[in-house]
Amino acid sequence: MKNKVTLDSILSPISVKKFFNEYWRKKHLVLRRDKFKDLFTFDDLNKYINRFPDVKYLNVVDYDGYGTKWTWDKFKLRDDNQPNLNRAGIIDLWKKGKTIIVPLCEYENEKLVNICFELEKYFCYGQSNIYCSPCAGSKSFNIHADSTENFLFHQYGEVKWTIYNEWGKSPRPKKFTIQDEFILNAGDLLYIPAGQYHHVETIGPRILASIHFPNKAKQTLENFKITSRSSSKRTEWYDLSLYCK
Numbered sequence: 021m022k023n024k025v026t027l028d029s030i031l032s033p034i035s036v037k038k039f040f041n042e043y044w045r046k047k048h049l050v051l052r053r054d055k056f057k058d059l060f061t062f063d064d065l066n067k068y069i070n071r072f073p074d075v076k077y078l079n080v081v082d083y084d085g086y087g088t089k090w091t092w093d094k095f096k097l098r099d100d101n102q103p104n105l106n107r108a109g110i111i112d113l114w115k116k117g118k119t120i121i122v123p124l125c126e127y128e129n130e131k132l133v134n135i136c137f138e139l140e141k142y143f144c145y146g147q148s149n150i151y152c153s154p155c156a157g158s159k160s161f162n163i164h165a166d167s168t169e170n171f172l173f174h175q176y177g178e179v180k181w182t183i184y185n186e187w188g189k190s191p192r193p194k195k196f197t198i199q200d201e202f203i204l205n206a207g208d209l210l211y212i213p214a215g216q217y218h219h220v221e222t223i224g225p226r227i228l229a230s231i232h233f234p235n236k237a238k239q240t241l242e243n244f245k246i247t248s249r250s251s252s253k254r255t256e257w258y259d260l261s262l263y264c265k
Contacts, residue, residue, distance in 0.1 A: 025134040027142065030056070030171070030209075040241060044169075045213050048183050048200065054207035056173045059131050059229045060122075060150045068122055072107045079121035080105075080113050082159040119158045119222070122150040132229070133257045135171075139233055141246050143169055145253045146233030153177075153222040163196060165189050165217045168232035172210040177226030179204050184217040193217070 027036050033053065043049045068075060076093065083090040083103075090113075095102045103109070114120060126132045126148040136146055146168065151160060163182075167189065183200040186193040196217060203223065204210060212218055214235065220228075236245060 025131075025138045027138055030135065030138065039211075040244070043211060043213070044241075045235075048213065048216060048218075049209075049211040050202060050204070051209040051211075052204070053209065056131075056135075056209070057175055057207040059135075059173055060125070060128065060175055060227055062152070062176070062225075062227065064128065065120065065122070065150075065152050065227070068125075068128070069107065069110060069120070072110065077123040078110070079123060080110060081119040081121065081161070083113055083118055087159070087162070114154055117153075117155050117158050119151060119153040119160055122152070123147070125150055126231075127257070130257050130259070132231070133254070135173075135231055137249055137252060137254060139171065139231065140252050140254065141249060142236075143233030144236055146231065148229060148231045150175075151226070151228040151230065153226050156222055156224045158222045158226075160220050160222065163217055163219045165215050166212070166232065167214055168234050169214050170210075170212040170230060170232045172212065173229040173231065174204045174206050174208045174210070175227035175229055176206050178223040179226050179228060180221040180223055181210060182219045182221075183212070184219075186217045187215045189215065 031039050031051070032055065034049075034051065039049065068078075072078065073092070078092040080090040082088065083105075090102050090105065092105075095104065105113075110120070122128070124147050126136045132148050136148065140146060153160070163184065165186075165188065180203050181201070182198060184196045185199045186196055239245060
């Protein structure tokens with residue numbers, strides 16, 4: 021791949037050794053910097069929406085005002101009581117301040133898939149989800165914990181994050197205590213370990229790339245396994261321009 025991405029460049033300015041010794045599976049990490057902020061743009065979102073219905077897994081958060089998520093693929097399978105939205109209907113929800121999620125979008129461009137290739141040397145097969153919000157107060161998700169290691173690349177706008185002391189998905193804690201609160205901007209990176217509860221608030225229009233991976237089975241600092249790229253399940257990224265004559 022012509023645009024080489026390494027874990028060092030992803031985690032800069034801290035070292036890979038420092039990340040795994042001090043943060044991995046232990047605590048969140050905030051890196052304030054000016055990197056990887058062109059992974060996905062509003063122009064990319066325009067192109068994606070204008071391909072509708074020829075897209076996969078498109079989500080609209082809180083489409084009904086009651087916290088319900090509209091999912092294109094669930095609607096196609098007729099396994100959910102969701103409205104029949106066309107492209108204009110999705111745009112109308114966007115105008116009303118609803119967040120659009122573009123899941124499983126790592127092959128939307130080379131930069132996204134290169135990050136996945138690199139992180140999959142250290143973690144299991146993962147994916148990228150893009151969160152796009154049009155205005156302040158656009159709802160994302162309530163306080164929750166994920167089962168994956170999350171690397172959150174801030175693309176556009178300001179986002180307020182709240183990290184809680186509580187961990188684990190089951191049973192859900194009855195109360196939460198705040199560990200940290202901060203605002204991140206385009207170019208910043210946030211790492212959240214699997215199982216740590218967190219919450220995000222939109223301050224204005226924003227784009228966030230969530231690139232996340234399960235941990236490898238029995239992975240420990242003492243016996244850490246790094247996979248070669250050739251053993252990744254992911255297929256190659258092809259640049260057709262290289263074959264133009």
